[in-house]
Amino acid sequence: MTRAVDVVVIGSGVAGLSTALGLAATREVLLLSVGDGSTPWAQGGVSAAYGEDDPLDHAHDTDVAGAGFCDPRNVRALVEEGPQRVAELIAHGARFDRNADGSLSRTLEGGHSRPRIVHAGGDATGAEVHRALRSALERTGVRTMTGRTVGLVQSESGSIVGVLVDTGAQTEQIDARAVVLATGGIGNAYLASTNPSTVRGDGIALALQAGASLVDMEFVQFHPTVLYTGETSGQLPLVTEAVRGEGAVLRDIHGRRIMDGLHPRADLAPRDIVARAIESTMRRDGSNHVWLDATAVAPDVLRRRFPTVLASCARIGVDLLTEQIPVAPAEHFLCGGVRTDRNGATEVPGLYAVGEVAATGVHGANRLASNSLLEGLVFGRRVATALTLDLPARDRGRTHELALGEDRDPERIRTILTKYAGIRRDGAGLNAAADELGSAGTGPLATVARSVVAAATARQDSRGCHWRSDHPHPDDRWDDHIAVRLDEAGTSPEISNMFLSYAAQK
CATH class of the missing domain: 3.90.700.10 (Succinate dehydrogenase/fumarate reductase flavoprotein, catalytic domain)
Known part of the structure; x- marks a missing residue:
């Protein structure tokens, strides 16, 4: 069975919901999900600098936490557009905690120089943000569908023109002029994580198969x-x-x-x-x-x-x-991901990425607390704006399927990545990880694990949440960002080049 829409958004966390909501009035959208992602589990809040708090101070704190490795243009967009997105969220019905005088209650978290974290239900901010966005989206009439995305459809010209969805009863093809990956991070690639089991790197594996590159995959944040x-x-x-x-x-x-x-x-x-x-x-x-x-x-x-x-x-x-x-x-958060421009476009026509799956550069080498929900709100709206203004033309050429494989031994993959690519790393361990992953197949967890190990092996210094005991200090020779693509055989991630910009399209 095949049907067609303008845009397919894969993922129903804050980034996916924000994107779909921003497109609802102008495009025919289908929201796909296999779960609610990590958003409902977020406790801390949403960082927003307004009033007496200067967004430039927020930008400075973000860059310091990111070990000076952030993209300054995108950080500026994050902190300047953030308060407006929070205000819109309140207009959609989000109930944030307030002080006795009616003002928003703001608290302090690690890395912030001022109390700028708005929160809901005390420590249930993610659940309230998710509820408000989901409720607002339901009022628009946007169609939703439950099922795991098991592949992409690619045209002869290289454009992504659809997705394959396993609904449990059948595999359905949905044609689209644009596909937005909002699939979250890689939490389930490690033994212990704050993320639900559905967050396992599917979007990253799909993007690689389509020909996109990854950036900063070595920067995996562990919540203390x-x-x-x-x-x-x-x-x-x-x-x-x-x-x-x-x-x-x-x-x-x-x-x-x-x-x-x-x-x-x-x-x-x-x-x-x-x-x-x-x-x-x-x-x-x-x-x-x-x-x-x-x-x-x-x-x-x-x-x-x-x-x-x-x-x-x-x-x-x-x-x-x-x-x-x-x-x-x-394990908590992936600071890198699929390489995008500031509007979520990848190097592959018709394929976009937003949220934790994307590398916008706003987190640098280590994410500042409570910037993740903010990123989903800000860049979800940016992707929606870009696709409202300029939706790719429908490609009616011949197509082929890019199927997502299955991991034969996921527990073994998680064990390897946890043992060798956790908080403490070294060259010998990373080389051992690469060897042990050699027989792990080509499923999404194996692909994610190899990508992290390849990038961590290449970066022979320490900064942010990438720390190598054999290279324990930052080294200016490694100031470039490391990119990963699939090898010529299309089966295994490898270092493709190093570059100075996050932007996929210049």
Whole structure:
């Protein structure tokens, strides 16, 4: 069965919903999803600089957290357009937390120089953003479809002209003048992650197959504080760093402060610095977690601001109000992804990418806290604007299918990537990972793992969330961004070149 629309958007997280909503009045859109992605699980909030807070200060904090590796044009778009997108979200019905005087409540998170994080339900911001966008989209009448995208349709000229969807009952082809990947990151490529199991890098594998390139795949962010439940795999409960923003501190198993003297902002240093400090402490002490101590924070603040975290702690028998809670780092966010221009266009005609799957350059080598929901809102609207103004012509030439393969042994792939390409890396381990992945097949997890390993092997310095113990410092010789494409056989990712710009089209 085949049907046709103007635009297919793959993914129903904040980026996909924002894109579809922005197109609803002008284009025939179909929203495809196999789940809600990572958006509903986001706890912290949306960063927005307005009023007395200068967007240029937000841009500076973003660049510092990104280790000076951000794209300045896109960062400026992020911070300047962000408040307007938040205001539109409120107009769509989003209920953000407010102060007694009716103003938006704003809090502080790691890497920010000012309290600029708006939040909802205390620590349930992602769920509220998702609800508001989903509700607004339903009012437009945009069609939605549940099913996993298992392939793309490509014309003889190289344009992407459709998708293949497994609905469970059949595989359906949907023709389109443009396809937007909003499929999220690569969380399920690691053993332990804050992401749901549906986030496994399908969009990245599809983009590679279509001929697109990836950039900055070595920059995989680990959230410093995930609740240690005793489980070592699967989706683990997040403990938002806003808890530290309210005054909680990190301690080792002996009760000593971990971040004292390591960074001017101590427990609110950027995520890469805190995650490395925790990993180093755990390695030194032979422990599987450290402690997050919020006992000095007023109980009413904890109850009001962190009901989700309180409930997660209660499920493992720990009281956040009176006890230290066990935390450890886990995979959280991909800072790189599919190479795009500032409007989401990839190098492949008809193929766009937005959100965590895309490399806009706004995160550089390490994402600033609460910039991810903001990125989805801002760049989702940018993609929608671009496709409203200029939709590709329908290509009616002959086509062929680009099918997404299956991973034969996903648990083995996750184990390899976790062991060799986690917070701490070195050349010997990365070479071992490449060897062990050689027999892993060509499914999406294997493709993602090889892409991360190839980029991490090539980058022989340390910056942001890429840290190599054999090259522990930044090196100006590695100031270029590393690109990955499929090899000539079309089966395995390899380093294609290094370049100075994120922009796919200049």
